[in-house]
Amino acid sequence: MSTSKAGAATSIRRRRRLLKNHESLVALFQLAADVVLASLLMYFLTQLKFDDFPSPYRVLTVLSAFGLWFIYSSNGVYRRFSGYLKGCLRLTSSWALLMLLLALIGFVTKTSEIFSREILLTWAFSVLILQNASFCLVSYLSKKYKENFGRHLPVLVIGTGSVAEHLVDSLNKNRWLPDKVIGCVKSLESDDTLTVANTRVLGGLEHIRNLIKEHDIRRIYIALPMKASEHIEGLNIDLLDQNVDVIWAPDIFALNLLNHSVREVAGVPLISLNESPLTSSKVSTVMKGVMDRSIAAIALIGLSPLMFWVAYKVKQSSPGPVFFKQDRHGWDGKVIKVWKFRSMKLHAEENGEVKQATKEDPRITDIGRMIRRTSIDELPQLINVLQGTMSLVGPRPHAVAHNDYYSDKINAYLARHRIKPGITGLAQISGYRGETETIDKMEKRVEYDLAYINNWSLGLDVKILIKTPMSLLAKDIY
Known part of the structure; x- marks a missing residue:
């Protein structure tokens, strides 16, 4: 092939999309059906009560339709199937x-009073019940259709390690894909002791051509560790004449990932190994900010009597200010002032070292011990949320001195700053509140913080906020 022809071929290949959309038609149908169902039910209920479809209810219906489509799509409500209960x-x-x-929109716009609570409550619960019933019915019918009429696609997986095992399990459980895993093939890099659960290891690479003919294989997944990536090109070339789809499942999980994702720019696939969730999804970031500030404003108003009482008791407990402001690292490592009710007597740190509170710590006042145990001392951080320096949910901000100490002792410790710090977080509701007197405890807190960043969604924020009051019953907070 001449140089000009080779260049033209390369140009043509670059113009093709390398990342394809594999959205399920059934999932899209379910999503569209739920939007229509919610809209029709609102129309039906207003007709029953008013014999009309008033303008405010039309606006609410449109907002609900767009919100439902966005939230359900973002959370992948119908894109994955892990059982009826979890679904x-x-x-x-x-x-x-x-x-x-x-x-929250109704509260902020002061329009909630113009709606009938009877209609809204009936609508909310009825739609929820009908959506769950529809989900179970469509899931059952699609499962039966796949079992009885669906065309199965015989599949081989090259590899016998952890990635191959996870891939096989995911393919077998995915109700949307026709892939049926026949077995696994050991690669040159495979360890003979490794096996894949519930799947046969049919042989090595030297047997792959015979296996393709014997089982009429139509698709092959390459699930090899990163160290074996040099063999992938040779495998692809060797399989070109076999009329099978070849798909590479790179073992990027062997790396220390943070909010990883896959996308494309001008036809070039890009794998984000380390990215802040607050920069990768602008729409979700705006929605998180709106939710944070709205709830913080409502909470400050509702909790103001309690906060005034605590401020009075703190002022009486010992000389000093009501509030304690400490330098802590925030989003992207910027130093912020974090507000708290003062729970200790005024004291000077020895050699400038920030010492964590311990059990029976003489520095803690009587009111301080109570507000620390119940986390009431953290309530002024609602002001931080309104300022935009903190979020309701996120990794807890640590003192600058603690960050300097732990940053070179715990792997990826500073990666927790890739998202705004929070008043509560996944680590806190999982039992890692209070003093972290050992490296192991801090490692577990960081592990949960990174898990939160990797799985961040508005739904997860709501779940953590709901579970936070129960976590306040912990007995090990000083």
């Missing part, structure tokens, strides 16, 4: 999030 829970939490956002 219903995922659907319910997404619907609850939509209702919360609509309630």
Whole structure:
């Protein structure tokens, strides 16, 4: 091939999309059906009560339709199937999030009073029940259709390691894909002791051509560790004449990832290994900010009597200011002032070292011990949320001195700053509140913080906020 022809071929290849959209038609149908169902039910209920479809209810219906489509799509309500119960829970939490956002919009715009509570409550619960019933019915019918009429696609997986095992499990459980895993093939890099659960290891690479003919294989997944990536090109070339689809499942999980994702720019596939969730999804960031500030404003108003009482008791407990402001690292490592009720007597740190509070710490006042145990001392951080320096949910901000100490002792410790710090977080509701007197405890807190960043969604924020009051009953907070 001449140089000009080779260049033209390369140009043509670059213009093709390398990342394809594999959205399920059934999932899209379910999503569209739920939007129509919610809209029709609102119309039916208003007709029953008013014999009309008033303008405010039309606006609410349109907002609900757009919100439902966005939230359900973002949370992947119908894109993955892990059982009827988990599917219903995922659907319910997404619907609850939509209702919360609509309630916040009504509160902020002062329009909630113009709606009939009877209609709204009936509508909210009826739609939820009908959506769950529809989900279970469509899931059952699609499962039966796949079992009885679906065309199975015989599949081989090259690899016998952890990535191959996870891939096989995911393919077998995915109700949308026709792929049926026949077995696995050991690669040159495979360890003979490794096996894939519930799947046969049919042989090595030297047997792959015979296996393709014997089982009429139509698709092959390459699930090899990163160290074996040099063999992938040779495997692809060797399989070109076999009339099979060859798909590479790179073992990027062997790396220390943070909010990883895959996208494309001008036809070039890009794998984000380390990215802040607050920069990768602008729409979700705006929605998180709106939710944070709305709830913080409502909470400050509702909790103001308690906060005034605590401020009075703190002022009486010992000389000093009511509030304690400490330098802590925030989003992208910027130093912020974090507000708290003062729970200790005024004291000087020895050698400038910030010492964490311990059990029976003489520096803690009587009111301080109570507000620390119940986390009431953290309530002024609602002001930080209104300022935009903190979020309601996120990794807890640590003192600058603690960050300097732990940053070179715990792997990826500073990666927790890739998202705004929060008043509460996944680590806190999982039992890692209070003193972290050992490296192991801090490592577990960081592990949960990174898990939160990797799985961040508005639904997860709502779940953590709901669970936070129960976590306040912990006995190990000083």
